[in-house]
Amino acid sequence: KNEVEQSPQNLTAQEGEFITINCSYSVGISALHWLQQHPGGGIVSLFMLSSGKKKHGRLIATINIQEKHSSLHITASHPRDSAVYICAVLASYNTDKLIFGTGTRLQVFP
Amino acid sequence: EPEVTQTPSHQVTQMGQEVILRCVPISNHLYFYWYRQILGQKVEFLVSFYNNEISEKSEIFDDQFSVERPDGSNFTLKIRSTKLEDSAMYFCASQDRGQRPQHFGDGTRLSIL
Numbered sequence: 001k002n003e004v005e006q007s008p009q010n011l012t013a014q015e016g017e018f019i020t021i022n023c024s025y026s027v028g029i030s031a032l033h034w035l036q037q038h039p040g041g042g043i044v045s046l047f048m049l050s051s052g053k054k055k056h057g058r059l060i061a062t063i064n065i066q067e068k069h070s071s072l073h074i075t076a077s078h079p080r081d082s083a084v085y086i087c088a089v090l091a092s093y094n095t096d097k098l099i100f101g102t103g104t105r106l107q108v109f110p
Numbered sequence: 111e112p113e114v115t116q117t118p119s120h121q122v123t124q125m126g127q128e129v130i131l132r133c134v135p136i137s138n139h140l141y142f143y144w145y146r147q148i149l150g151q152k153v154e155f156l157v158s159f160y161n162n163e164i165s166e167k168s169e170i171f172d173d174q175f176s177v178e179r180p181d182g183s184n185f186t187l188k189i190r191s192t193k194l195e196d197s198a199m200y201f202c203a204s205q206d207r208g209q210r211p212q213h214f215g216d217g218t219r220l221s222i223l
Contacts, residue, residue: 001150031209041199042216043153086153090209094164095142097155098212 003027006087011101011106019074021104023087026068029107030092034061034072037084037103046072046085111137116202116215124223126191131218133185133202141205142185143212144177146170146198153201159185197222 003026013019023032036045047054047061049070054061058077061071074081084105088098115134118126123129133145135142144156157167159177185204189196199219 033211035214038198040216041219043201043214045211045213064158088153095158096141096158097168098145098153099155100153102152 002102003091003099004008004087004089006085006101006104008104009102011104013077013106013108015108015110017077017108019081019106019108021072021075021085021087021106023070023072023101024068025070025087025089025099027099028092029065029068029089029091031090032063032070033090033098034070035086035087035088037086039083043086074106077106079110081106082107114202114204114213114215116218117198118218118220119216120219122221122223123192125194129189129220131187131189131200131202131220133187133204133215134183135184135185135202135204136206136213139204139206139213141165141208141212142177142179143203143205144187144219145201145203147201147217148195148198156187156200191221192222194222198219 007022031050033048036044058075060073084103086103087101117132129180145153147153152201157171158165174190178186199217201217202215205212
């Protein structure tokens with residue numbers, strides 16, 4: 001069983017829709033990352049959080065440590081948001097490596 | 111904004127050949143990582159490097175792999191005798207200190223023929 005699970009695997013939306021991507025993990029963590037992988041393959045860090053909520057522009061990330069669950073929300077989605085969104089955790093017992101989820105492929109159509 | 115750069119963007123190599131993937135981390139960063147992503151699969155940790163030595167490595171990082179920071183700016187991953195299953199996208203990342211966001215390069219796509 002994967003230590004980090006994401007849902008859905010694939011997501012299609014119309015421009016302007018509110019998007020939610022979910023991440024559940026089974027290990028204790030010190031922090032959780034949301035990453036964006038572009039169609040060309042490059043990875044960009046969006047958020048790193050260990051509690052509560054963070055907001056950057058149209059992106060909002062929340063985490064519930066007790067429930068071992070995080071969500072990434074995109075408000076007023078746009079075709080340029082089309083990418084793979086990856087959840088990755090920094091395990092409490094190991095501060096070096098990220099453990100990645102399988103990613104959620106988002107396509108936003110005009 | 112400073113960024114992590116990786117070269118080459120695409121490397122094609124015959125099976126059994128040695129390959130060196132290069133990374134230039136952000137200049138004031140102290141922690142360095144290599145990850146790989148086989149096509150269609152999730153990103154996997156290979157190795158972390160701090161204070162001129164490996165701090166952790168995964169089961170994937172066997173004796174065929176090595177890392178080096180030869181000149182204080184470059185961070186390299188060497189695969190001594192490549193296998194078909196080494197074909198993947200390899201990502202370098204750097205971090206200024208522990209428990210901080212990692213900054214990723216755009217990756218090197220390695221194709222083994």
